Amino acid sequence: MTRYLAKRIGQAVLVLWATFTLSFILLQVLPGDAILIKFQNPDMGLSPAQIADMRAAYGANVSLWQQYLHALGNVLRGDLGYSIQAGVPVTRLLATNLPATLQLAVLGFSLALILALAIAFLSNLSGFGGLRSALQSLPSLFVSVPTFWLGIVLIQVFSFQLKLIPVINPGEWEGLILPIVTLAVPISAPLAQILIRSIDQVQTQPFVAVARAKGASRSGVLWRHVARNAMLPALTIAGILFGELIAGALITETVFGRSGLGQLTLQAVLNQDVAVLQAIVVISAAAFVTINLLVDLLFPLLDPRLKTQTGAAV
Incomplete structure (x- = not known):
């Protein structure tokens, strides 16, 4: 198990390194220059020499390879650099905006799981065939709905038409209702599809027939025997x-004008703030x-057969 865990952590580190490298290359080849966008503004009154000094201060005057090594070394030390537009460390911007996005993501995923x-x-x-067909058709409907379109529709219906949930100066929790629903509906669709297929497959297993033969009710078999295996x-698709x-x-934060990584990303794109x-x-x-690593580690706890296979594999 120790070797398996070390292998998975090594793969995770490799994925992070590849992500950092590819994103660095793609962001560097984009046209434009964030330093010139900010400091060439005539209102700032900076001379070309002063702008050149600013480029040197941000390390933009060295080769791409040197910039990469410098950025990688900083990331390994926990230093994510400075925002050119805000003039503050990136970690400070993340500390300000990340909690709101995490709150929205956790609540949205929780609602998606419930749905x-x-x-x-x-x-x-x-027990009604028509109702079963209607319920099973909902995931296909949900998965086809674009997130931004759903958010706009919810605003139009519940805020402007029905006037139930305000989107202008809402309360702390009122402002979360529509964004959470917007985020949860598309995510719930693939989860529901996998669950429906898994339940149908598990119900064909012999142990289900044995449980029913012993007198267990349909709902009891579903919750006690089928659910855990299904x-x-x-969990994998989650x-x-x-x-x-x-x-x-x-996307949801942008549609609803909420502070968080969405707004931070939008401003960074507009200003080409690479850091x-x-x-x-x-x-x-x-x-x-991290989430996928935790899922892999949870599998053996939910199914002892996987623990045996993992131990044999390593």
Whole structure:
């Protein structure tokens, strides 16, 4: 198990290094210069010599290879650089904006999980064929809805038409309702689809027939015997969906004008603030890798057979 854990951590480090390297190259080849965008403004009154000094201060006057090594060394020390536009360390910007995005992501994923479980289990408990078909068709409908479009529709319906939830100067929790729903609906769709398929497959296993033959009710078999086995594939897709969850949170924050990494990313893109964009990419990749590593470690706890296979493999 120790060797397996070391191998997975090594793979995670390799993924993070590749993410950092590719994002650095792509951001550097983009046209434009964040330093010139800010300091060539005539209102600042800086001379060409002063602008050249600013480029030297930010390390923009050295070769690309030297910039890469310098940036990589800083990241390894926990230094994500300075924002050219804000003039403050990137870590300070992340500390200010990251909590709001994490709050939205956690609440959105929790609601998505509740929706997925409700759709999957109700579709199996229902005794009406029409209702079962309708419930099973919901994931396909949810997954086809773009996040930005859903957010706009919810604002139009619940804020402007029904006037139930304000989007202008809302309360702390009122302002979270529509963004959470916007984020949760598309994420719940693939989770529900996997759960429905897994439940159908598990219900064909012999132990389910044995439990029913002993007199267990359909709902009892579903919750006590089927659910745990059906959750394993859903756990896998949940880890993969975390990347989509982060992307959805950024889009949702932009649609609803919420502070967080979404607004920070938008401003960084407009100003070509490479250090901020690089940090957001690395943080997102680190979160994605960590969640998937935790999912891999949870598998043997949920299914002892995987623990035996893992021990044999290493």
